[in-house]
Every structure is written in structure tokens, then in C-alpha cells.
Amino acid sequence: MNRIEQLFKNKGKNILNIYFTGGYPNLNDTETIILELEKAGADLIEIGMPYSDPLADGPTIQESGTAALKNGMTLDLLFQQVAVVRKQSNIPLIMMGYFNQMMQYGDMAFLEKCAEYGIDGLILPDMPLYVYEEKYKATFEKLNIGISFLITPQTSNERIKKIDELSKGFIYMVSSSAITGAKKGISEAQLDYFNRINGLQLQNPRLIGFGISDHETFSTACQYANGAIIGSAFIRALKASNNITQTIHNFIEMVKGKVTV
Amino acid sequence: MQEYKVDRRGYYGEFGGAYVPEMLYPNVEELRNRYLDIMHETSFQKEFQDLLKDYVGRPSPLYLAKRLSKHYNTNIFLKREDLNHTGAHKINNTIGQILLAKRLGKTRIIAETGAGQHGVATATVCALMGMECIVYMGAIDIERQAPNVSRMKMMGATVRPAMSGSQTLKDATNEAIRDWINNPVDTHYIIGSVVGPHPYPDMVARFQSVISEEMKWQLKEHTGNENPDIIIACVGGGSNAAGAYYHYMDDKDVRLVAVEAAGLGVDSGESAATSVLGSRGIIHGSRTLLMQTKDGQIIEPYSLSAGLDYPGIGPLHAHLIETGRAEAVSITDKEALDAAFFCSRQEGIIPALETAHAFAAMDKIKYKKDDIIVINLSGRGDKDLATFVKHL
Ligand SMILES: Cc1ncc(COP(=O)(O)O)c(C=O)c1O
Numbered sequence: 239m240n241r242i243e244q245l246f247k248n249k250g251k252n253i254l255n256i257y258f259t260g261g262y263p264n265l266n267d268t269e270t271i272i273l274e275l276e277k278a279g280a281d282l283i284e285i286g287m288p289y290s291d292p293l294a295d296g297p298t299i300q301e302s303g304t305a306a307l308k309n310g311m312t313l314d315l316l317f318q319q320v321a322v323v324r325k326q327s328n329i330p331l332i333m334m335g336y337f338n339q340m341m342q343y344g345d346m347a348f349l350e351k352c353a354e355y356g357i358d359g360l361i362l363p364d365m366p367l368y369v370y371e372e373k374y375k376a377t378f379e380k381l382n383i384g385i386s387f388l389i390t391p392q393t394s395n396e397r398i399k400k401i402d403e404l405s406k407g408f409i410y411m412v413s414s415s416a417i418t419g420a421k422k423g424i425s426e427a428q429l430d431y432f433n434r435i436n437g438l439q440l441q442n443p444r445l446i447g448f449g450i451s452d453h454e455t456f457s458t459a460c461q462y463a464n465g466a467i468i469g470s471a472f473i474r475a476l477k478a479s480n481n482i483t484q485t486i487h488n489f490i491e492m493v494k495g496k497v498t499v
Numbered sequence: 500m501q502e503y504k505v506d507r508r509g510y511y512g513e514f515g516g517a518y519v520p521e522m523l524y525p526n527v528e529e530l531r532n533r534y535l536d537i538m539h540e541t542s543f544q545k546e547f548q549d550l551l552k553d554y555v556g557r558p559s560p561l562y563l564a565k566r567l568s569k570h571y572n573t574n575i576f577l578k579r580e581d582l583n584h585t586g587a588h589k590i591n592n593t594i595g596q597i598l599l600a601k602r603l604g605k606t607r608i609i610a611e612t613g614a615g616q617h618g619v620a621t622a623t624v625c626a627l628m629g630m631e632c633i634v635y636m637g638a639i640d641i642e643r644q645a646p647n648v649s650r651m652k653m654m655g656a657t658v659r660p661a662m663s664g665s666q667t668l669k670d671a672t673n674e675a676i677r678d679w680i681n682n683p684v685d686t687h688y689i690i691g692s693v694v695g696p697h698p699y700p701d702m703v704a705r706f707q708s709v710i711s712e713e714m715k716w717q718l719k720e721h722t723g724n725e726n727p728d729i730i731i732a733c734v735g736g737g738s739n740a741a742g743a744y745y746h747y748m749d750d751k752d753v754r755l756v757a758v759e760a761a762g763l764g765v766d767s768g769e770s771a772a773t774s775v776l777g778s779r780g781i782i783h784g785s786r787t788l789l790m791q792t793k794d795g796q797i798i799e800p801y802s803l804s805a806g807l808d809y810p811g812i813g814p815l816h817a818h819l820i821e822t823g824r825a826e827a828v829s830i831t832d833k834e835a836l837d838a839a840f841f842c843s844r845q846e847g848i849i850p851a852l853e854t855a856h857a858f859a860a861m862d863k864i865k866y867k868k869d870d871i872i873v874i875n876l877s878g879r880g881d882k883d884l885a886t887f888v889k890h891l
Contacts, residue, residue: 290664290796291782293676294520300663312794337518338781342795363520364781388521392683397524412522 241330241358242384242407245281246443246464253465254279254456254493255445256472257334259286259302260319261311263476268319269326271476274483276329278490282445284361284467285320287313287335294363294388298470302477313343317355324356332386332407334361337369349377359384359407367404375404386410386445391431395438402440411435411463413448432462453495468493503748503819509697510786512822514814517696519784522680526688527784529603531698537602538595538705550594551709554627555584557591559710561717561873566845573866576721577848577876578714578743587851587878588707588739589620593689595706597624600687607631607686611675613640613668613735614806614853615647616878617691622656632656635674637667640805647882665799668735668809672783692736693813696784700741700813707742714873715746722871729866731756732875733857734827735806737813739877744825754826757816758860760802760853761829771800772829773812774820782811788820803832803886806853806878828863830856836890838862839880851878852886 245253258271272283286295288303288311295303320331333352340348340362352360360383370378370385378385384407389398391414401409414428435444446459447467459466472489479485509515509531517527537543551557560579568575580588593610600608608630612618618634625632634651638660641648651658661670672694679688693700693707715725730747732740734757747753762770770776777788782797789811790798802808812820819825830838835852838859843849850858854877866872880887 291669291673293673293784294522294680296677297663304663307796336781336795338791338797339795341780342778342791342793364518364784366516366518369516390522390525390683392525393521394525 240382240384241328242282242332245330246408249281250443250464252460253281253445254490255282255284255465255467256280257284257286257467257469258472258476259288259299259306260316261288261306261309262302262473263305263482265309265311266319267482268316269323270482271486272323272329272331273327274486275490276327278487279494280329280490281465282330282332284332284334285316287316287333287339289336289339292336296470298473302473313339317351320357321355330358331356332359332361333357337362337365345374346377349374349381349383352383353381357383359386361386361410363388367400371404378406388412389435391427398435398438398440402442405442408443408445408464409440410467411444411446413446413450413459429462436462453493456493457495503815503824505697505701509701511815511818514785514787514817515697515700516786517784518781518786519696520680522683523676523696523784526679526683527696530702533603534599534698534702537599543598543602546598547595551591555590555594556582557709558713558717559583561714561721563721564846567842570845571861572868574869574871576718576727576871576873578710578873579876580710580739581848581850581854581876581879585616585620585623586881587616587620588710588742589617589691590623591709591742592691592703592706592738593617593620593624596687596689597628597630600689601628603687605685605687607682608689609633609635609675609678609686610689610691611635611668611671612691613637613671613808614804614851615640615644615651615882616806616851618656618658619647619650621689621691622651622654625656626654633678634658635661635671635678637661637665637671639666640668640671643886644805644882645885667800667805669797669800676783692738693741693815694736694783694785694811700785700815703738704741704745704815707738708745710739710742710875711744711746714743718871718873726750726753727873728870729754729756729864729872730875731758731857731860731864731872733758733807733853733877734812734816735809735853736811737816739875741813741815743873743875744819748819748824751824755819755824756860756864757820757825757827758856759827759829760804760807760835760856761831762801762803764831765829769801771802771808771810773810774827775829777811785814787811787814788817804835804852804856806851807856826864828860830859830863834859834862836887839887848876849880850876851880852883854878
């Protein structure tokens with residue numbers, strides 16, 4: 239059992255997963271961001287590997303990635319930063335990026351580095367299921383690295399079952415078929431979708447992502463899944479910040495609301 | 500046989516596939532499941548063929564360019580895709596895809612464009628079918644291909660600038676893909692080249708294959724033999740080349756020449772010569788050759804020609820080049836400009852800047868006096884006049 243599975247076992251509900259882009263706003267903010275997020279009460283942290291052409295991300299995350307690359311972020315540097323954090327923290331860490339990044343790094347070397355530096359799971363939205371199953375599943379399992387595949391309102395029940403079979407850790411539920419970008423509120427259609435998924439009796443817990451930005455959307459998401467992922471809204475807060483530590487604490491407080499969830 | 504056709508999973512050898520996020524999966528899967536059946540329907544074929552004939556003006560002539568032939572001391576035929584309605588080969592594909600989109604029940608069309616030829620061809624078929632049309636175009640390309648922007652607007656399309664990255668074709672493609680992710684139900688994405696996730700490369704190649712289908716009987720009429728010795732085509736994503744090669748790929752005595760844009764020079768750092776500068780990776784949902792850093796960041800390409808200013812090539816071409824079936828040649832901005840002027844003055848045909856790269860390849864390749872060479876004249880140069888005038 240790795241740290242992600244442990245988390246869901248210990249705390250099955252109201253999981254708050256925060257996404258940030260490695261190397262943004264400043265090249266060496268990774269350590270501060272992760273440690274302060276943990277202190278402020280995030281349960282799980284998703285580190286974005288900045289990418290030149292992030293097809294599954296919206297403009298906010300793309301901009302942060304472009305800025306991070308300009309700052310000089312590389313995968314090796316990100317791994318080093320993660321290694322430093324790992325010595326001080328036991329919070330589950332996920333890396334999110336694109337399959338091409340893993341391929342160019344050297345796919346197996348990349349996975350070994352993840353395991354070595356204490357990355358607990360990966361999200362690679364453009365890696366096809368069959369490629370994972372045929373080429374990488376055995377290595378992920380051997381190295382005890384989790385993987386979260388995405389589902390959307392358009393994903394068929396049959397395919398969701400397959401995704402559930404292959405995911406390890408949690409399933410990433412895209413709240414609407416829209417790119418990450420903090421849309422306001424949660425609609426009827428989305429609630430129908432959440433209910434449909436809950437009826438499927440999946441083995442993996444689910445986190446809802448895309449469009450979660452504040453206390454209201456977070457608590458709604460928590461009613462229908464094991465928790466939620468916040469990305470763009472957090473990046474926007476960092477962008478506007480002149481004191482990252484303060485911003486992180488304010489942001490998490492805002493999301494969780496007065497009542498501790 | 501058929502070793503250059505796509506396999507069941509969407510690969511050409513090791514290249515191709517569909518590396519798309521889940522948000523795109525249902526759309527791509529629907530296309531994959533249905534494109535061949537739809538394309539083989541009698542009613543589809545009739546509508547497609549009628550439009551190619553009466554609306555596009557096909558067959559496009561195969562013209563023996565006497566003065567160019569004399570100059571190069573060989574036999575050069577030009578496949579006149581420039582004479583198609585809207586002025587390039589791009590319309591062969593957009594006619595096919597709009598008919599397919601209608602059969603899929605889609606009501607909204609999106610496209611990316613570099614040179615604007617694909618954007619114009621898409622705006623054209625959308626006007627023809629009364630469908631909403633949104634074209635993404637890099638901000639830099641909007642400037643350098645202004646006449647095509649006006650044409651799209653005149654036909655009722657919305658042109659949306661892509662402001663990220665190098666603000667060219669790659670970025671316009673990213674924006675179009677994003678749009679599709681945001682509009683997964685009513686929208687069809689008409690990709691303009693043999694790029695993107697399977698089944699796009701195969702589907703677009705099939706729609707463009709009319710080029711080599713006609714070449715066969717036209718060459719037979721001209722020379723008594725349906726096979727040429729050499730086919731030359733420029734490669735941005737590779738759709739005009741795929742169309743010109745298609746029915747000859749398994750005939751290994753026909754040499755295939757793929758001409759890429761070297762920009763300021765292959766080693767200048769300002770280039771788009773993917774087969775030389777590229778390595779294996781994933782771009783726009785396809786495993787292919789692309790220009791990238793060792794960390795897998797896609798490198799912003801450069802070419803004076805907007806239609807060739809792309810850091811990848813279609814997976815079919817990656818396969819053809821890597822297996823040695825096709826030869827790649829790279830041509831600089833300067834060589835292409837010279838070739839555009841030369842062709843204009845020798846034959847009275849102003850080629851598109853993209854196509855001019857194919858003409859310039861005549862100075863680079865080996866050929867014999869009695870060879871039959873076909874240059875695919877993918878488009879006309881009206882859109883590039885502002886650029887040409889600067890070099891007059
Ligand atoms: C006239 C012309 N030729 C060639 C191209 C390059 O595209 P492809 O390689 O798909 O034929 C373009 C693209 O805009 C074009 O307009």
C-alpha cells in the first residue's frame with residue numbers, strides 16, 4: 239500500500255488535492271509550496287510537470303507552465319526538489335504531465351526516478367489505456383507507483399469499468415467535458431453524472447477535478463465523491479500573490495470554509 | 500503488400516496511434532469506428548465525387564512543364580492542385596470531412612490553419628453546407644497570410660487568433676483541440692493535414708488520394724505508363740504529399756521525395772526540417788517525428804512559409820522516411836523564394852510559398868534525362884504576394 243492508498247484508507251472523505259505547476263511562480267518554490275500546503279491542510283498534492291503543449295489543460299495552467307519553463311524548470315531539477323521535500327514530509331505526491339515527457343526522459347528511467355524520489359502516483363492524460371496495460375502496468379506495480387486515469391461525462395460505463403480496473407489510487411473524475419479552468423458552480427447534468435458514477439460500485443475512490451475553485455464547489459464535490467482537485471484557481475491565487483506562504487494558507491482556509499472538513 | 504497503409508490500431512510501423520486525453524476519446528473513437536463505413540457508403544461516394552467534379556473542378560490537370568523540363572533537362576509534369584476551387588489541395592479533404600461530419604450529426608465545425616488555405620477550404624465547405632465555422636490561426640500567420648483571413652471572414656467563418664507559443668500552426672492546432680475538448684458533442688474538428696490522432700492521418704490521406712488516382716490515368720495518357728520515376732511534394736504535415744504518393748507507395752520503383760522547410764538553414768536554429776532535426780515523440784495525439792528538447796518540450800519551428808512552419812510530420816511520412824521509402828530534402832526560405840520566382844517566369848504559374856519548396860528540390864535531387872518527374876503543385880501563390888513583393 240503506498241501513501242495514496244493509505245490516505246484513502248485513513249480518510250475516505252473530503253480529500254483536498256491541490257495542483258500546482260513545478261517551477262511556478264518561481265523556479266525554486268516547489269519546497270515551500272508543498273510544505274505550506276501540507277501545513278495548511280491539503281491531503282494530497284499534484285505537481286504539474288510544465289509542458290510546452292499541454293493539450294488537456296486550460297490557459298491558466300498553460301501560462302504557468304510556459305512561465306515555469308522560462309524560469310528554467312527541467313524534469314531533473316523537479317525530481318531534485320521533490321527529493322528534498324520528501325525528506326521533510328510524508329504527504330502523498332502525484333506528478334501530472336504528458337506522455338511525451340516521460341518518453342523523452344526515458345520511460346523506465348522516469349518511473350524509477352519517481353519511485354526513488356518518493357512520487358506516489360502519476361497522471362498522464364494522453365497515455366492510452368492499452369499502452370499502460372501492455373507496456374507499463376507491471377513496472378508501475380513493481381515500483382508501487384499509482385496511476386489515475388480520467389473519466390468524463392462522455393465516458394461509457396463499460397470503459398469506466400476498464401479504467402477502474404487499471405487505475406490504482408483514485409480515479410480522476412472530470413466534472414464536465416471542459417478543460418481545467420474553474421467554471422462557476424455545478425450543474426444538474428453534472429450531478430446526474432456524479433450519481434451515475436456512484437451507482438457503478440467502483441473499486442477506486444474518486445476525486446472530482448476541473449471547475450472546483452472555492453468552498454461551495456469543493457463541498458458539493460465532496461458530497462458526490464471522495465474529494466476534489468483544485469488547479470487553476472490555486473494557480474491564479476499564486477499568480478496574484480506577493481507572499482506565497484500567506485496566500486496558500488488563505489486559499490486553503492477559503493476552500494475548506496469555517497467548518498473544518 | 501500494403502506495408503505503408505495504416506494497421507488496425509492506427510499505426511504506420513511504429514508511428515501513429517491516438518494519444519489523446521480522455522476528454523477527446525469518445526469523439527476520436529466515434530470517428531475511428533465510423534469513418535470507413537461512411538466513406539464506403541454509395542450515397543457518400545456519389546456526393547463526394549459530384550462535388551469534387553462540379554464544385555472543386557476535378558480532375559486537376561497534369562501539365563507537362565516544357566520550359567522547366569528543358570531547363571532541368573528532364574521531363575517535369577505539374578499536378579495542378581493550384582487550379583482547384585480555393586487554390587490548393589486542401590479542399591479535397593474538407594469536402595470529404597464535411598460530408599462525414601453531416602453524417603455524424605455534427606452541427607459545428609472547427610479547424611486550424613497555417614497558411615490559411617485549409618482555413619479557407621473549411622470556411623468554403625461550411626458555407627456550402629450552412630454550418631457554423633470557427634478557424635484557429637496563429638497570430639503571426641493571421642498577419643502574414645492576410646488575404647486568406649479576409650476570404651474566411653467573407654464566407655462567414657470566425658477566425659480566432661492563437662496567442663500562445665510561437666503563434667503559428669502548432670499553437671492553432673492546440674487551440675482547436677482545446678475547443679473540441681470543450682465542445683465534445685456537437686462539434687467536428689476538420690484537421691487539415693495527415694496529422695493528429697488515428698484515424699485522422701488515414702482519413703485525410705484517403706480524401707487526398709484522389710491526386711495520385713488521377714495521376715495514374717493522366718500519366719498513362721501522356722506517357723503510356725501510369726508510373727512516374729519520381730514524385731516530389733512539400734511536407735508541412737504531409738497531406739498533399741500523402742495524396743500524391745498514395746497509390747504509388749507500394750510501387751517501389753517510384754521514388755518519393757518529401758520536401759521540408761529548412762527556414763534559415765537546417766543548423767540555424769530557425770528551421771522546420773523535422774526529419775533532420777526531429778526525434779520520436781508525441782505531438783497532437785500522434786506518435787511521430789517532431790522537433791523537441793531532450794526534456795520533451797516541443798521546439799518552436801520557423802519557416803517563412805506558414806504552411807510548412809510545423810514542428811512535426813504526419814506518422815505516415817515518419818514511417819516512409821525512417822524506412823527509407825521516401826527521401827527527405829530540406830529547402831531554405833531563400834531557395835524557395837528563388838524557385839517561386841523561377842517557376843513564375845518559366846511557366847507563368849505563381850506557386851504557393853509551400854509549393855515553391857517542392858520546385859526548389861529539383862536542384863537537390865539526382866535524376867536522369869529520361870525520368871518522368873511529377874511535382875505536386877499543391878497551391879497557388881496569391882496568398883503570398885505580399886511576401887513575394889518584398890523580394891521582387
Ligand atoms: C499550398 C499548400 N501546400 C502545402 C501545404 C502544407 O500542408 P501539407 O503538408 O498537409 O500538404 C499547405 C498548408 O497550408 C498549403 O497551403
